[in-house]
Amino acid sequence: MSETVYPLAGNTPQRKGLRDSVYELILNMLMTSDIAPGTRLSIDVIARDLKVSPTPVREALVQLERTGLVTREALKGYRVAPPIHSGQLEALFDARLVLECGATELAAGHAADVVPELDATLEKQRELGEKVRRAFAAGGPAPVDLLREYFAVDWQFHHLIFEGTRNPFLLDMSEDISIRVHRMRQTVNAGVTDAPDAVIEHGLILDALRNGDGDAAAAAMRDHIEKVRERARQDTAAR
Amino acid sequence: MSETVYPLAGNTPQRKGLRDSVYELILNMLMTSDIAPGTRLSIDVIARDLKVSPTPVREALVQLERTGLVTREALKGYRVAPPIHSGQLEALFDARLVLECGATELAAGHAADVVPELDATLEKQRELGEKVRRAFAAGGPAPVDLLREYFAVDWQFHHLIFEGTRNPFLLDMSEDISIRVHRMRQTVNAGVTDAPDAVIEHGLILDALRNGDGDAAAAAMRDHIEKVRERARQDTAAR
DNA sequence: AAAACATGTTTCCTATAGGATATTGGAAGA
DNA sequence: TCTTCCAATATCCTATAGGAAACATGTTTT
The missing domain is CATH 1.10.10.10 (Winged helix-like DNA-binding domain superfamily/Winged helix DNA-binding domain)
Structure with missing residues (x-):
């Protein structure tokens, strides 16, 4: 036995x-x-x-x-589940604005802890963005795996900010949003060529956090998400 | 087809x-x-x-x-699950501030639709609050069912604001928060005697929404939640 | 020919059974 | 007396079976 x-x-x-x-x-x-x-x-x-x-x-x-x-x-x-159509897409960005701007402000309270991690992640994103740029410049088929990796790092920046709030409730909600954002990227193929923009905008958020300025960081996050929203709009219009 | x-x-x-x-x-x-x-x-x-x-x-x-x-x-x-202890309680209020203030601002965009419902709910809350006050004035055991009904209407005010955003993502998150708030009320027995305060603060939010002033409404919501937080703090300290 | 009905198949939903694992209790030994 | 080991029980986890509802197909009727 x-x-x-x-x-x-x-x-x-x-x-x-x-x-x-x-x-x-x-x-x-x-x-x-x-x-x-x-x-x-x-x-x-x-x-x-x-x-x-x-x-x-x-x-x-x-x-x-x-x-x-x-x-x-x-x-x-x-x-x-049905995909995200344009109306829900606007709503998704509205929800992200509410959640992530508030989270950024709260994360500024623990800036010393989160800035190093954000720094490392942003550096990785910069490298991967460059790889993506080269792959597209060289033509050929879309580098699916590379893009997936880039998107993962891109989201990790946002995720680290949620973790930086040290708030388990906001962290849970970020998980919900995360899946929806990934699903959006399946339908709205945005963010393919905007890697340089995203890196710059993330850098602005990080700078504000480094200075411990919560309001400025939240404003930078708002600006970033609004720009992503605009790029997504253009993508859906062009499709 | x-x-x-x-x-x-x-x-x-x-x-x-x-x-x-x-x-x-x-x-x-x-x-x-x-x-x-x-x-x-x-x-x-x-x-x-x-x-x-x-x-x-x-x-x-x-x-x-x-x-x-x-x-x-x-x-x-x-x-x-374990109950909400004081540290998580602060985090819960932080999350509510982020979510509900943002939701209030968005709901102001559909003020015409939501104000009537909020009006009716606030009126119900006023009546129930008065009943609760009388029951406590008369002494005797705590009117459990009456309190449950009052809390339900109290939360319905907040819930209607989430519905007023017409944003399914925020609405989903409000469901998550709702359960946690109810669970908090089991442990922190606050809100028993603050019915008049809550009615007044809800009235201020409603007034701002009636005027279509999203910023003022969000500020009133922030003020309300901060005051609830303070009352909860006093309750836990007295326990 | 089109609609309505009847029948067969697929799929979901619930119930029951058996193997695997954690917990509990007591006994043996230091 | 305390620790360790072991066995018995309860519980979880997975698999299988049967009843009910929905879907698909073919036939009949208007």
Whole structure:
């Protein structure tokens, strides 16, 4: 009975339960590949594909439903949530303005802690932005992986500011916003060529934080988000 | 192709399945009765109590976990989340300041739509506040149901402002905050005797909105929340 | 020919069962 | 007396099965 052989470094990613594994798998699938909105996410089909029973899949979908990536209709199943259309896009930027400007002001209270991290992140963003610029200058296909990495670092700057507030509630909300922003980038392919602009604007925010000027930092953040909004508008108009 | 058949007024309240029923039952249980934090929420026990199978209970708990009311440890089960202690209480008010002041400013853009509803709600709050005052003046035990009703109307004022933004993202976040505020009221028993103050402060916000002055409304909201924070501080200090 | 009905299939939803893991209690030893 | 070990129980986690609703298809009727 006691077959308790200690697996040692035997990687057991199921150590955290199948539910979380399935959750991350579906989340990655939704984030990376472009799946048409409205696509049915059949529980049984996913369970068969992943060689697991429907129960963990069901729980993972409940968790995903709360994020807004999938929608559920009682007795009809789950579907991929509709994309963000222009009206909601404006609302998303309004929400970001409210949240991030306030967060920036609060983060200024812990400027000494957050500035170094922001500095390192901005430097990474600068390097990656340069790589992206070169890749586009060289022509060829869009460097998907590189862009994904750049976007991740770009968002990490904003995320660090939320962490800098030392406020768990705002941090939770930033998670909600994060997923929606990523989803927006799938539909509005903005931010491809605006890397230099974003780096400069992030630099202005960082400078204000370095001076401990919360109001100026919040104003710089407002300016940044408004400019991103404008670039997104132009992108949707050109599409 | 054109399969957009609008079935009814879209209102199908009895079509929600067991999962949502269980969710609402547990939510109400956590909201109303005072349950000690850390209490184990056994899936099987709940299932037996509610005469259902563990599966819907499990899904309801996954949903509750996302709200922060319960915590989960893999292979160890669910527990009632710890209460809000003083440090987090300050953070909660900071988050409210960020969210609600921004929301108030945005709601001012739709003042014509929201002012009537706010007016009616404030009137209800005034009446209930008076009832509460009389009940306390008469002595006797705390009128639990009456207080619950008063708090509901009090929060409805704030909720209507979130709705007034016409911003689904901010509205979602307000739901998250709402649960935490209710939970705070369980621990910090503030707001019992401050009904007149709250009515006056809400009135100031409403006046500013009636004038269409977004900045003044946001300032009034900031003033209100700061005063609530101060009253909560005094309450925790006196306890 | 178009609409309405009936039937079969798929899928969701709930219930039950079994394996794996954590917790609890007591006994043996230092 | 305290610590350590071990066994028994309770609970969680996953898998499987059956009933109910929704979807799709083919037939009948106007």
